[in-house]
Amino acid sequence: MGRLEKRIFGLNDEISRFEGELDQARAELSVHRHLADDAIRDAAVSDSPFDREDARETTADVARFERLVEHLLDKLGQVTAKRDRMLDKLG
Secondary structure (H helix, E strand, C coil): CCHHHHHHHHHHHHHHHHHHHHHHHHHHHHHHHHHHHHHHHHHHHCCCHHHHHHHHHHHHHHHHHHHHHHHHHHHHHHHHHHHHHHHHHHC
């Protein structure tokens, strides 16, 4: 096995790792969205400043996980494109 093939296998491992991280981040994002929905509803019907703070915090968590998912999609796209270019060289 040549150097190029070894690099492609390494990139395949990296792609698999990013896909796993992406799946986990999407699952966590889904949970945070549900929590944020509940917190926003609670804040809407309550006069409690604690409920409003909880709604702000959970909404911020959703935004943070959305950014993480976007970042992972970017990285996955970059690594996949790099691997595809190497596969083209391999012929």
